[in-house]
Amino acid sequence: MKAHHVVVGAVGGLFAIAVLGCGGAGAGDNVVSRDASPQVTAAVSITASSAPPVVASNVGGLPPLPSASARAAYLAALNAVDTTIVGGKEDRSVDRGRNQCSSISQTPNDRTKLVGLVQQRFSPPQLTAVQAGKVLDAVHTNLCPTYPMS
Numbered sequence: 766m767k768a769h770h771v772v773v774g775a776v777g778g779l780f781a782i783a784v785l786g787c788g789g790a791g792a793g794d795n796v797v798s799r800d801a802s803p804q805v806t807a808a809v810s811i812t813a814s815s816a817p818p819v820v821a822s823n824v825g826g827l828p829p830l831p832s833a834s835a836r837a838a839y840l841a842a843l844n845a846v847d848t849t850i851v852g853g854k855e856d857r858s859v860d861r862g863r864n865q866c867s868s869i870s871q872t873p874n875d876r877t878k879l880v881g882l883v884q885q886r887f888s889p890p891q892l893t894a895v896q897a898g899k900v901l902d903a904v905h906t907n908l909c910p911t912y913p914m915s
Contacts (some may be wrong), residue, residue, distance in 0.1 A: 826867060826870065827863045827864070827866065827867055828863055828866045828908055828909040828912070830859070830863075831859065831907060831908055835907050835908065836855075836859060836907075838906075838907050839858075839859070839862060839903055839904070839906075839907035839908055840855055840858060840859075842899075842900075842902075842903035842906070842907065843858055843900060843903055845899075846892075846896050846899045846900055846903070847890055847892070847896060849889065849890045850887055850890065850892075850900065858887075859908075861886050861887055862903075862904040862907075862908045863908055863909075864886060865879075865882065865883060865886055865901070865904045865908075866904060866905075866908050866909035866912055868882050869901075869904070869905060869909060869912045869914050870909075870912050873912065873913045873914045873915060874914075874915050876898075876901070876914075876915065879901050879914075880894055880897045880898050880901055881897075883897040883898075883900050883901050883904075884897045887900055
């Protein structure tokens with residue numbers, strides 16, 4: 766069997782690993798080098814673009830960042846509960862909400878536990894159970910509506 770050398774830059778490294786991980790190069794296979802012809806570069810580009818799309822709803826983890834309209838609705842819902850929840854720190858409130866989504870995915874059937882986590886995660890202010898329940902609903906409705914929750 767003829768030995769082949771693969772010389773790649775930082776970007777081509779993953780492609781080379783994928784090629785070598787599929788059984789290595791055979792006698793008639795192309796060799797990728799820094800001097801690669803345009804045809805080889807085009808093949809690499811096509812291969813890279815055929816990767817599967819990222820799933821937008823990452824149930825079990827953090828949801829993607831909300832759209833501008835979902836973010837505005839979420840922050841408005843928090844301000845309707847108590848204006849000190851956001852307190853001018855919109856990004857922090859969105860981060861806390863996305864983290865709460867992760868908790869929703871872990872314990873979707875335990876509303877009492879989820880309300881308690883809201884009370885811990887969104888303080889100050891000290892939220893009552895009723896306020897925390899409203900915050901939980903705002904999180905679920907606006908940031909991770911595809912996550913199951915009872």
